[in-house]
Every structure is written in C-alpha cells, then in structure tokens.
Amino acid sequence: MESIQNKFLVTEHQSILLKKEKNHFIIFLQLRIKDKWQESAKIPLITLENGISICAADFLPSTAKKNHSLLQLENKRDVGFTISTEIETQNNIHPWIHFTTKIKFNKDYTFYKTGPEIKIHLIPKIHLSKNVVTIQQPSRHTPPTNEWKSNDMPAAAVWNPESKVQTFFFMNFSKMEWMSPKNIERFSIYECGVHSSGTIGLIHRIPLKSSITFPKGSTIVFDYYITQEYCEVQPNQWDLMENLITRCFSLIPGQVPYPKEGLNWTEFSKGCIDDLLKEKYCWVDPKSPKYYAYVMDDSELQRREAIGRSNVFETMTLLSLLPPWILYLTLNPSNSQENHVRRMYRTLNHFIDPASNFFYNNIDYYPDKGHTIIKATEYSIGDSWYFFEPILRLGWVVRLFPLLSNSQSYLETFRNMVKKSMEFVKKHNYEITAFYDPFTLKPLYEVLDDDEQREILLKRSRGEQDIIWKRKAKNYACLGIHLYIVIEAYHLFQKSQYLDEAIKSAKKLAEFSPDTLFWEPFEIAYAVSGFAELASISKDYTYLEIARKFLFNELRMFYWYNDNSFDWKGKRSNLGLPMACIGIRYPAVKENIESVLPWLIFLKTALKEEKIQILPRGAMKIMNLIRINTFYFFSNVLSEEFIYPSRRNTPCPYIPFEDLEMLETPPHFSASQEYSKKGARSGTLGREIYGAGEIIYLYLMFEALAKSIKPDIMVLNLDLFDFPLMDIFPPKKLNFIIYNPLVEHTNCQITFYPRDYENYEMRIQTLSRVKRTNVLTLSKKELNTGIKFDLHEGEIFYVVLTPIEKCP
Numbered sequence: 001m002e003s004i005q006n007k008f009l010v011t012e013h014q015s016i017l018l019k020k021e022k023n024h025f026i027i028f029l030q031l032r033i034k035d036k037w038q039e040s041a042k043i044p045l046i047t048l049e050n051g052i053s054i055c056a057a058d059f060l061p062s063t064a065k066k067n068h069s070l071l072q073l074e075n076k077r078d079v080g081f082t083i084s085t086e087i088e089t090q091n092n093i094h095p096w097i098h099f100t101t102k103i104k105f106n107k108d109y110t111f112y113k114t115g116p117e118i119k120i121h122l123i124p125k126i127h128l129s130k131n132v133v134t135i136q137q138p139s140r141h142t143p144p145t146n147e148w149k150s151n152d153m154p155a156a157a158v159w160n161p162e163s164k165v166q167t168f169f170f171m172n173f174s175k176m177e178w179m180s181p182k183n184i185e186r187f188s189i190y191e192c193g194v195h196s197s198g199t200i201g202l203i204h205r206i207p208l209k210s211s212i213t214f215p216k217g218s219t220i221v222f223d224y225y226i227t228q229e230y231c232e233v234q235p236n237q238w239d240l241m242e243n244l245i246t247r248c249f250s251l252i253p254g255q256v257p258y259p260k261e262g263l264n265w266t267e268f269s270k271g272c273i274d275d276l277l278k279e280k281y282c283w284v285d286p287k288s289p290k291y292y293a294y295v296m297d298d299s300e301l302q303r304r305e306a307i308g309r310s311n312v313f314e315t316m317t318l319l320s321l322l323p324p325w326i327l328y329l330t331l332n333p334s335n336s337q338e339n340h341v342r343r344m345y346r347t348l349n350h351f352i353d354p355a356s357n358f359f360y361n362n363i364d365y366y367p368d369k370g371h372t373i374i375k376a377t378e379y380s381i382g383d384s385w386y387f388f389e390p391i392l393r394l395g396w397v398v399r400l401f402p403l404l405s406n407s408q409s410y411l412e413t414f415r416n417m418v419k420k421s422m423e424f425v426k427k428h429n430y431e432i433t434a435f436y437d438p439f440t441l442k443p444l445y446e447v448l449d450d451d452e453q454r455e456i457l458l459k460r461s462r463g464e465q466d467i468i469w470k471r472k473a474k475n476y477a478c479l480g481i482h483l484y485i486v487i488e489a490y491h492l493f494q495k496s497q498y499l500d501e502a503i504k505s506a507k508k509l510a511e512f513s514p515d516t517l518f519w520e521p522f523e524i525a526y527a528v529s530g531f532a533e534l535a536s537i538s539k540d541y542t543y544l545e546i547a548r549k550f551l552f553n554e555l556r557m558f559y560w561y562n563d564n565s566f567d568w569k570g571k572r573s574n575l576g577l578p579m580a581c582i583g584i585r586y587p588a589v590k591e592n593i594e595s596v597l598p599w600l601i602f603l604k605t606a607l608k609e610e611k612i613q614i615l616p617r618g619a620m621k622i623m624n625l626i627r628i629n630t631f632y633f634f635s636n637v638l639s640e641e642f643i644y645p646s647r648r649n650t651p652c653p654y655i656p657f658e659d660l661e662m663l664e665t666p667p668h669f670s671a672s673q674e675y676s677k678k679g680a681r682s683g684t685l686g687r688e689i690y691g692a693g694e695i696i697y698l699y700l701m702f703e704a705l706a707k708s709i710k711p712d713i714m715v716l717n718l719d720l721f722d723f724p725l726m727d728i729f730p731p732k733k734l735n736f737i738i739y740n741p742l743v744e745h746t747n748c749q750i751t752f753y754p755r756d757y758e759n760y761e762m763r764i765q766t767l768s769r770v771k772r773t774n775v776l777t778l779s780k781k782e783l784n785t786g787i788k789f790d791l792h793e794g795e796i797f798y799v800v801l802t803p804i805e806k807c808p
Contacts, residue, residue, distance in 0.1 A: 007030075008087075008089065010089045010095050010097060011095045012032065013031060013032045013229075013230070014029070014030070014031055014032070014095060014097075014227070014228060014229075015029075015030045015032075015037070016028075016029060016030070016087065016089070016097065017029070017030050017039070026042065027042070027043040027087070028040075028041065028042055028043070028123075029041040029042075029043065029097070029226065029228060031165060031228055031229075031230055033164075033165075033230045038163075039123050040122070040123055040163060040165050040167075040228050041120050041121060041122050041123055041167065041226070041228065042120075042121040042123060043099075043120060043121075043226075044119060044120075044121065046083065046101055046103065046116050046117075046118060046222065047116065047117040047118065047119045048111075048116055080105065080106055080107050080109055081103050081104060081105045081106055081109060082103070082104045082106060083101065083102065083103050083104075084101070084102050085099060085100065085101045085102075086098075086099075086100045087099055088100075090250075095227060096168075096170070096225040096226065096227045096247070096250070096251065097225065097226050097227060098223075098224075098225050099222070099223070099224050099225070099226070100175070100221065100222075100223050101221070101222045101223075102219055102220070102221050103116070103219065103220050103221075103222075104217070104218070104219045105214045105215070105216055105217065105218050105219075106216065107216050108213055108214070108215055108216050109213065109214045110211050110212065110213040110214075111208065111211065111212045111213075111214075112208070112211045113207050113208055114204045114207065114208060115183075115184050115189065115190075115204070115208065115212060116220070116222070117190075117201065117202055117203050117204060118171075118201035118202040118203075118222055118224060119195060119197070119199035119200070119201045119203065120167070120169065120199055120200050120201050120226060121198075121199050122158070122160055122163070122165075122167060122198060122199065122200065123163070124160070124162045124163055125198045126158065126160045126162070126194070126198040126199075126200075127162075127198060128194065128196065128198065129161075131161040131234070132158065132159065132160065132161060132194075133158065133159040133234065133235055133236070133237055133240050134156070134157065134158045134159075134193065134194050134237075134240075135155075135156060135157040135158075135237065135240055135241050135244055135514075135515075136156050136191060136192065136193030136194060136515075137152065137153045137154060137155050137156060137191065137192045137193065137556060138150035138151055138152045138153065138154070138187055138191065138192075139152055139153075139518040139556055139557050139579075139582055140515070140518060140582070141434075141473060141474075141518065141519075141582055141583065142473070142474040142475075142476065142515070142516040142518070143472055143473075143474075145469060145473075146205070146206060147469070147583075148582060148583025149187060149188060149205075149583060149585070149664070150187065150518075150557070150579060150582055150583055150585065151186065151187035151188075151579065151585045151662060151663075151664045152556060152557050152558060152559060152560075152578075152579045153248075153555070153556045153557070153558060153559075153560045154170065154171035154172075154173050154187075154192050154202075154560060154561060155168070155169060155170045155171065155192055155244055155248055155560070156168075156169045156192040156193045156194065156200055156201075156244075157169070157240050157241070157243065157244040158194050158200050158240075159231060159234065159235055159240055161234065164230055164231055164232050165228055165229070165230055165231070166228065166229045166230075166231045166235070166240065166243060167200055167226070167227075167228050168225075168226070168227050168228070168229075168243070168244055168247050168248075169192060169200050169201055169224065169225070169226055170192075170224065170225040170247075170248055170251055170560075171192055171202050171222075171223075171224045171561075172223040172224060172225065172251070172561060173186060173223075173561035173562075173563070174223075174561045174562040174564060174575075175221060175223040175564075176220075176221055176222065176223060176564075177564035177565055177569055178218075178219070178220050178221060179565060179663065180565055180566070180663070181663075181678050183212045183214065184212065185663055185664055186663055186664060187585075187664055188664050189204055189205060189206055189207075189208060190202055190203065190204060190205060191203060191204075191205040201224075202222070202224070225251060227247060229243075237513050237514055237515065238513075238514055238549050238553075241514045241549075241552060241553055241556070242548075242549055242552050245552040245555055245556070245618070246552075246618070248560060249617075249618030249621065251560070252560055252575065252576070252621060252625075253575075253621070253741070253743075254620065254621035254624055254625070254739070254741030254742075254794065255624065255628075255712060255741035255742055255743075256573050256575060256625060256628055256629065258628060258631070258711060259572075259628075259631045259632060259637045259638075260631075260637060263631050263637070263711075264703060264707075264711070265627075265695070265698040265699040265702055265703050266699055266703050266704075266707075268631075268634070268654055268695055268698070268699070269328065269695055269696045269698065269699035270332075271653070271654030272654040272655060272692050272695040272696065273325070273328070273337065273696070274654065275295075275651075275652035275653070275654045275655050275692075276291075276321065276655070276689070276692060277337075277340065278651060278652060280296075280651075281295050281296050281297055281651055281652055282295060282296070282652070282655075282689055284313055288343070288347060289340060289343050289344050289347060290313050290318070290347055290350075290363075291313070291317045291318060291321065291344075291689050291690075292313070292317070292689055293313075293314060293316075293317050293688065293689055293690050294658075294685075294686035294687060294688055294689060295650065295651075295652045295655050295686065295687040295689060297650050297651060297652065297687075312362050312363070312364055312374065313362065313363055313364075314361055314362055314690070315348065315351045315359070315360070315361050315362070315363075315390050316361065316386075316389070316390060316393070316690055317689055317690040318344055318347060318348060319348075319390060319393035319394065319396075319397065320393070320590070320689075320690045320691065320692070320693040320694070321344065321689070321690075321692060321693045321696075322341065322344055322345060322396075322397050322400075322693075323393065323396040323397060323400055323693065324693045324694075324696035324697045324700060325337075325341050325344075325693065325696060326341060326400045327400070327696075327700055327720075327729050328696050328699070328700065328704075329341065330729055330730070331704055331705075331730070345397070345401070348394075348397070348410060349410075350363055350373075351363055351373065352410075352413055353373055353375075356416075357412065357413050357416045358416070358417070358420070359390060359391065359394060359410075359413050359414075359416075359417050360373045360374065360375065361386060361390050362374040375438075380438045380439075381435050381436075381437075381438075381444065381470065382435060382436040382437065382438040382441075383434070383435060384432050384433065384434055384435065384436055384475050384478045385475060385478050385481065385519060385520050385523060387421075387424065387436070387441075388421060388424075388478055388481040388482055388485065389481055391414070391417040391418065391420075391421055391485050392481055392484055392485050392488070392526070394410060394413070394414050394417065395414055395485060395488035395489070395492070395723075396488075396723075396726065397410065398410055398411050398414045398492065399488070399491075399492065399723060399726045399727050400726055400727055401727075402727045411492070414488075414489075414492070415489070415493065418485055418486065418488075418489040418498070420441070421482050421485050421486070422482075422486070422501055423441060424436070424441045424482075425479065425482050425505070427440070427441050427442050427443070428442075428443055430479060430504070430505065430508040431474065431476060431508075432474070432475050432476060432478040432479055432482075433445065433473065433474055433475065434470070434473035434474055434475040434519065435470045435471075435473060444470055444471055445471045445472070474516065475519045475523070476509075476512050476516050476517055477517040477518065477519050477520070477523035477524050477527065478519070478523055479505055479508060479509050479527070480509060480523045480524055480525075480526045480527025480528075480530060480550075481523055481526045482505055483502055483505040483506055483509065483526065483527055483530035483531075484526040484527075484529055484530045484533075484598070486498045486499075486501040486502045486505065487499075487502050487530055487533045487534070487537075487723070488723060490502060490537075491723050491724050499537065502530065502533075502534060503534065503538075505530075506530060506531060506534055506543065506546075509527055509550075510546050514549075514553040514556075517550075517553060518556075518557060518582045519581065519582055520580075520581050520582075520591065521554050521557040521558070521578040521579065521581075521591055521595040522591060522594040522595045522598070524550055524551075524553060524554035524557075525551075525554055525594065525595050525596065525597070525598040525599060526598050527547075527550050528547045528550045528551045528554070528598055528599055528602050529547075529598035529599070529601050529602060529721065531543045531544070531546050531547035531550065531602070532544060532547050532601045532602035532605045532606075533601060533605075533723070535547070535605055535609075536601075536605050536609075541609060541611055541614075544602070544605065544606055544609075544611055544614050545614060547602045548602075548614050548616055551599060551602065551616055551619060552616065554578075554595065555619075555622065557578055557579050557582070557595075558576060558577065558578045558579070558595075558622060559574050559575060559576065559577050559578070559579065559587065560575075560576075561575065562574060562575045563662050563663055565662075565663040565679070566642075566678065566679030567641070567679065568642065568679070571639050571642070572632045572638060572639065572642060572660070573625075573628075573629045573632065574587055574629060574632075574660055574662065575625050575629060576621065576622045576624075576625025576626055576629060577592055577625070577626060577629055577630070577660075578591050578592060578595040578596075579591075580659075585662055585664045585665050585666070586659045586660055586661060586662050586665045587659075587660050587662075588658050588659060588660075588688070588691065589630060589633050589656040589657070589658065589688060589691040589694050589695070590658075590688065590690065590691035590694055592626050592630050592633075592694065593626070593630070593694035593697050593698060593701075594694065596622065596623055596626060597697060597701070597720070597721055598721060599619065599623075600701075600716075600717075600718050600719075600720055600721040600722075601721045601722055601723075603615065603619075603716075603718055603737065604718040604719070604722065604735055607718070607735070607737075607798050608735075612767055612771070615767060617767070617794075617796060620714070620716075620737065620739040620741070620796060621741065623714065623716060623739075624714045624739060624741045627698065627701075627702050627714060630656070630698065632660060633656035633657045633660060634653060634654065634656055634657070635647065635648055635649075635650060635653055635657070635683065636653045636654075638657075638660075638682060638683075641680060642661070642679065642680055642682050643657075643680065643682050643683050644673075644676050644680065644681050644682065644683045644684040645674065645676055645680070646673070646674070647683035647684070647686070647687070650687060652687060654695070655687040655688070655689060655692050655695075656687060656688060656691055656692065656694075656695060657682060657683035657685070657686070657687055657688070658683075658685040658686060658687070658688040658691065659681075659682060659683065659684060659685045660682050661678075661679070661680075661681040661682040661684075663678075665681065667681070667684075668681075668684045668685050669684065697720070700717065700720055701716060701717055701720055702714065702715060702716065702717070703715075704717065704753070705717050705719075705730055705734060705736075705752065705753050705754070706734075706736055706750060706751065706752045706753065707750065707751060708738075708748050708749070708750045709748060709749045709750070709751070709786065710746065710748040710749075712740075712741065712742055712746075713738065713739070713740055713741075713742075713746070713748045713750070713789075713791065714737075714738070714739040714741065715736055715737075715738055715750055716736060716737040716738075716739070717734075717735075717736060718735040718736060718737060719731050719734060719735055730754075730755060732756070732757070732802075732803050733800065733801065733802050733803070734752075734754055734800070734801040735798075735799070735800055735801075736752075736798075736799040736800075736801075737796060737797070737798060737799075738750065738789060738791070738796070738797040738799060739795075739796050739797075740791035740792070740793065740794060740795050740796075741794070742793060743793050743794075744793055745790075745791065745792050745793060746791050747788060747789070747790055747791070748788070748789055748791065749786035749787065749788050749789075750786060750787055750789055751783070751784060751785065751786040751787075752783040752784070752787070752801060753783075753784065754780060754783060754801055754803070756803070757780065757803035757804065757805075758779060758780050759777065759778070759779050759780070759803070759804040760777075760778055760779075760780065760783060760801045760802060760803055760804060761775060761776070761777055761778075761801070761802045761804055762775070762776045762777075762778055762783075762787070762799065762800070762801055763775050763799070763800045763802070764776070764789075764797055764798075764799050765797065765798045765799075765800075766795065766796075766797060767796040767797065767798055768795065768796075777804070783801070
C-alpha cells in the first residue's frame with residue numbers, strides 16, 4: 001500500500017482528482033479535452049433529505065492500492081451514521097468509474113419526504129434547455145403518467161452543450177437488496193435522470209407517501225457507475241441512447257448459473273406439448289381444441305369464477321401456439337399431433353365474420369350452444385396493439401399453411417385484414433393512439449370530442465381520469481407491427497402497394513424520438529425486423545443502421561439488474577429479461593421470447609451482407625440470459641417458497657407462469673385468491689397457455705438444429721424468422737451464431753442436425769476486430785457427431801452450413 005495521490009488516472013482521457021480543502025478532500029472528475037485536463041463533474045457521494053450533501057469533504061482518505069485501481073474513503077464525523085466509499089476504476093473498452101457507498105446508521109434515522117439520492121454536479125452547471133440532450137429511465141408512456149411506473153433499465157445520459165461533454169450514469173440495483181417494502185421500493189419513487197438542479201443521478205420521481213426510518217445498526221448500499229466523454233458535435237437523442245446502451249453492455253454478465261443441472265428446451269418443449277394435449281385443463285371443449293388463455297387447474301377455476309369471466313376465448317392463444325407447433329412437427333413428425341394442429345387451424349374459422357371477412361379476436365363459446373363472435377358494443381374501447389398483432393400472426397399461419405396438407409387457406413382473410421391495418425394507420429395519420437374506437441378505427445380522442453359519445457365512453461372506463469389518460473395516450477411503436485404486416489403482404493402478394501406502405505411506415509417510425517416508443521417491447525422488435533426486411537429487399541443498408549438503433553432502444557425496457565429483494569438472491573434471476581409492458585413491472589414469458597425473436601432476421605441480414613460493424617455484439621448477452629433465465633417461470637424449477645401458494649402444484653408443470661414477481665410488482669389477487677406475502681407471489685396470474693408457444697420457440701431457436709455439449713455455450717439458429725423461407729423450414733442452407741458468454745477460454749463440441757444432404761460446406765467466421773474465416777467440408781455423420789470449437793472469452797462465430805449438391 002502507498003499513500004494517497006491527488007490524481008488517479010482512469011484512461012488517458014479521464015481521471016479522478018482529489019482536491020484538498022483544509023483537512024478534507026473533494027472528488028472531481030477530469031477529462032482531457034484538446035490536450036488539456038478540465039474539471040467536468042463534482043461528486044457528492046450521497047444527498048440526504050433537504051439537500052444535505054455528503055461529499056468527499058466529509059471524508060479523510062485512508063488507503064489505496066499501488067495500481068491506483070481502488071480508492072477507499074471513510075468519514076470521521078459523528079453525524080448519526082458512518083459512511084464509507086470505495087472508488088474503483090475499470091480499464092475496458094468503455095471505462096467506467098465504479099462507486100460503492102455504504103451508510104451504517106448509528107441511531108434510528110428517519111427520512112420524511114425524500115430518501116437518499118445520488119446527484120453528480122456537472123461542470124459547468126447544466127441548464128435544462130432545448131440544446132441539452134438527455135436519456136432518462138425508467139421507460140415511460142407518451143405522454144408520461146405517474147400512474148403507470150416502469151422498473152426497467154436503471155441508467156441515464158446527458159450531453160451538456162456548454163462543455164460538449166457526454167455523461168453516462170448506471171445504477172447497479174443488483175447490489176442493493178436492502179431496498180424493500182419496509183423502506184424504499186426502488187423505482188416506485190426513484191428515477192435515473194437529470195434533475196432540475198442540473199445534476200445527473202438517482203433522483204426522486206415522487207415524494208415518499210410516509211416517513212421511512214432506518215433502525216440503528218442497519219446498513220444501506222448504493223452501487224453505481226459514472227463515465228464521461230468529450231463530444232464536440234451535438235448528438236441527437238438516438239445517438240446518445242445508442243452510446244449509453246453500448247457502454248452499459250460491459251456492466252452486465254453474459255452468463256448466469258443454470259437454475260438446475262441438465263435443463264434443456266428440448267425436454268421442456270416436449271413436456272409443454274404433452275401438457276397442451278391435456279384436454280381437461282387446457283381445452284374449452286374436447287370436440288374442438290379451442291384453448292383457454294390459462295391452465296384451468298383448481299386455483300385458476302376459482303380465480304375465473306371470482307372475476308366473473310364468461311366463456312370468452314381469444315384467437316391470440318391459438319395464434320401463439322400454431323406457428324411454432326407446425327415448425328416443431330417438421331422436425332418431430334407425429335400423426336396424432338398433426339391431426340390435432342390441423343383441427344386447431346380449422347378453429348380459426350370461428351373468429352371470421354362470413355359477411356365482412358373480418359378477423360375478430362374474441363368469441364363466446366359454449367360446447368352445447370356453439371360459438372358467437374364478440375363484436376364491439378357502444379361500451380367498447382379498443383387497445384391498439386391488440387388490433388394489429390392477431391393480423392401479424394395470421395400472416396405467419398398463412399405462410400405456414402402449405403406444411404399442413406389438405407388445410408383451408410386464410411389468405412383472403414389476411415388480405416382483407418391488411419387492408420384494415422392500412423385503413424387504421426391512415427385514420428391515425430401514422431401516429432397511432434394507444435386506444436381507439438372499434439366501430440370506426442378512429443383515435444379515441446376524436447370520438448371524445450362528441451359529448452354524447454363521451455358519456456358512453458365514461459361507462460367503458462374506470463372514470464373521468466381514466467378517460468383523460470386514454471384520450472391522450474399514444475402507442476407510436478404499434479406502427480412497427482403494421483410495418484411488419486405490410487412486409488408480410490408484400491412477400492405473399494408481390495404487390496408494390498405493400499412495399500410502398502412499408503417504406504412510408506418505416507420513414508415515419510424513424511422520425512419519432514426514442515422516448516416516445518414504449519408500450520409492449522415486441523412492438524419495437526417487429527420494427528427492427530421490418531427495417532431489416534426493407535434492407536434486404538431494397539439493398540439500402542441504412543435501414544440496418546436504423547434497425548440497430550431501434551433494437552438498442554427496445555433494450556431500455558429490459559432488466560439490466562437482478563432483483564435480489566426478499567430472499568431471492570442467488571435463487572432466481574430476472575437479469576436480461578424484458579419488462580412485459582410499460583408500467584406492468586414484471587417479466588412475462590410471451591414477451592421474453594417475442595421481444596427478441598424478430599431480431600433474428602436483422603442479425604442474419606447484417607451477417608449475410610457482411611455489415612458486421614452494425615451487429616450489436618452485446619445483444620448476444622441478452623439472448624443468452626433469456627435462454628437461461630426463462631427456466632425460472634416453471635414450478636418445477638423456481639423455488640417453491642417464491643411461488644404463489646395455490647400455484648405450486650399443477651397437472652401441467654411445463655406450461656409457464658405468466659409473471660415472475662419483482663419488488664415493484666403490484667398485487668394481482670382476485671376476490672377468490674388468498675393474500676400472499678410479498679416475495680411469494682410469482683405465478684399469481686396463472687400458467688399462460690398463450691405464452692406456451694414461446695417455449696417451443698426456445699427449442700427451435702437454441703437446440704433444434706444445433707446445440708453445444710456444454711450448455712453454457714449459446715448456439716442460435718438464425719433461420720427461424722425468415723418470412724419468405726418460413727414454409728420450407730428448415731431451409732437447405734443453415735445460419736448460426738455461436739457465442740461464448742464465459743469470462744474464460746473454452747473448448748466445446750457442437751452437434752448440428754441438417755437434413756437431406758450427405759455432405760456440407762461449413763464456413764466459420766469470427767466476428768472480432770480481426771476477421772478470420774475457415775472453410776471445412778464435413779459429412780452429415782460428422783456434423784451429427786459434433787465439431788470441436790475453440791472459443792475465447794466473449795467470442796462470437798458466424799457459422800453457415802451449405803449443402804454440397806451431387807453432380808448429376
């Protein structure tokens with residue numbers, strides 16, 4: 001150990017400066033700007049209530065390591081608590097300065113209006129104006145509302161026009177498990193952003209509802225990261241957002257431990273299908289395989305009665321199950337399952353109005369009376385994304401129908417619904433509102449201009465405030481689903497009108513600011529896919545660059561931390577999973593997969609066209625975390641103590657829970673459900689059959705056509721979401737990404753399962769800064785036995801298998 005120096009170099013362009021004042025020190029950040037060191041921020045390590053700041057002036061430095069990577073500080077004043085801070089520098093591609101501050105209370109300490117905050121004072125002081133560029137989290141509705149709070153990515157960024165400096169901030173909530181319902185419920189009161197005082201950090205979004213007392217002897221920890229960079233040219237919000245996401249990738253691991261040994265999606269998809277065939281618990285009627293939205297075990301039957309649900313059934317459940325199940329059967333043939341799927345396919349006809357050829361989402365069905373299409377009434381309010389997504393998934397089914405012999409095509413119904421989709425967006429001027437009038441497809445605010453209609457709509461809602469919000473709420477990202485729909489139509493019908501509509505929709509999407517595109521995360525994912533499809537069709541690769549930005553923006557709705565509240569630490573993981581919907585505050589299986597599945601065509605297009613610089617390498621971490629952490633949505637994996645009590649036992653263990661509880665998740669109990677303490681509420685909403693198709697997709701994405709003998713290594717099939725090739729799955733030519741998420745070098749054997757041909761050319765390309773390509777000729781037997789790969793830490797390979805045709 002050596003004595004403290006005044007300056008700690010982080011990189012050649014960033015440093016920590018300790019300035020001595022009297023007998024104490026103040027911490028500054030410095031940047032080298034045009035060969036001159038300049039102070040860029042002052043660090044008050046914590047801000048207490050009433051603006052009282054504990055900064056480095058309250059500390060005396062103690063010890064530092066010789067390599068200057070760690071600085072330790074502790075206070076010497078008797079102020080009711082002891083505070084210590086470690087400042088660690090990280091020398092990676094995007095260097096961060098890591099702060100860990102611990103406060104131990106020596107007596108009971110009460111906060112009355114605000115809890116402790118972290119505010120970094122920027123130099124010169126920032127003045128919020130139109131020239132200041134910011135990214136703030138968590139994600140919000142458009143326009144923002146306090147009623148629906150999110151709890152996703154804990155980060156913020158700002159570009160100061162006076163200093164030309166970008167400042168990035170990341171809060172590591174994974175190490176802050178002290179937050180609880182007893183004190184501060186994290187994003188229930190906090191946000192990461194820029195304060196009106198011109199500071200950046202962890203700040204209050206709303207006052208405390210009641211005072212909070214930390215008892216004597218308790219300790220709270222704040223763990224956060226800061227980095228800065230000079231940027232002379234003003235970035236737009238999209239660029240600043242991309243810069244933030246790129247830097248944050250280095251702060252999350254690509255790998256987490258498997259919940260149990262031996263878990264694999266091959267077994268779980270087979271188990272899921274077996275459970276879906278249990279008519280007593282999943283089917284409405286044994287004679288007609290219409291599916292419930294949730295498994296009808298005893299607990300769900302009680303809940304269903306309590307909330308007064310009639311026999312209303314959604315086409316979305318069928319449309320969730322049909323596409324992956326059809327693809328599954330191409331690899332795992334079964335006459336009985338094919339007959340069952342064909343019956344499911346025919347059931348879609350019940351949702352079509354013969355008079356208008358309109359495809360409705362709901363029917364009312366009773367086995368002894370038959371079905372009735374549920375149409376809009378004068379009390380109906382439409383949810384916009386729920387209008388578009390059934391059309392999109394119907395497009396998949398239409399494309400896949402050749403794989404089901406002797407089946408009716410719904411091609412004309414799809415064509416009619418594409419027309420309706422185009423009519424919808426035009427009535428909204430391509431700025432889609434979150435809610436609409438089902439009779440006219442008009443935005444809800446247009447209907448509300450009529451006093452008589454307003455009275456009717458009040459009866460459709462929870463009151464005046466709800467109507468005010470529904471009138472204002474926007475869902476611009478819905479245009480991403482429409483973009484994908486018209487591209488489906490272009491591939492199916494080869495009409496230029498659909499391509500023109502796609503280009504117009506894409507142009508409009510690119511005009512929105514990133515902060516205005518939050519509702520369901522998969523809406524943005526379909527926009528990513530739509531841009532990638534346009535790049536492939538037009539050969540205009542600026543669409544790929546836009547797709548990359550949209551993918552990064554979608555990642556703002558993902559969990560970049562592990563919720564270690566209660567006794568969850570080390571026993572479950574939500575890291576890398578997307579939030580189900582803005583304001584819902586928990587991850588759900590359907591969104592876990594649907595939010596990344598559309599990325600496949602973007603990744604494949606970027607690799608095929610050799611646009612490797614566009615490839616978001618950090619996205620591989622997210623996909624791998626989803627691959628592993630989705631196992632926690634099953635009662636045979638998640639610890640029983642964390643599951644809502646009446647959901648612990650089930651006849652359908654391979655159908656996933658809808659909800660994995662988070663600290664901020666609101667209670668979802670119905671009148672029939674018993675109260676359960678916080679920390680034991682996962683699965684409260686039931687086992688979602690409409691998300692079971694995503695379990696089959698996990699198998700198709702990560703194991704069906706290739707897998708590693710080491711489960712830690714991710715093998716990703718890129719040919720699953722290619723719409724023009726969907727009906728010839730698997731295609732002759734196969735594309736894969738192989739990713740090593742480990743922080744160590746490893747060797748592994750990967751088996752491949754191509755079809756039909758005896759010999760293949762394997763092209764292996766490294767996606768590192770030094771491009772290397774290796775070409776092998778291999779037999780099908782060798783591929784089935786396994787090929788050895790040598791993978792460095794974090795390495796990514798692009799592998800293409802091309803069949804070698806025999807000469808005639």
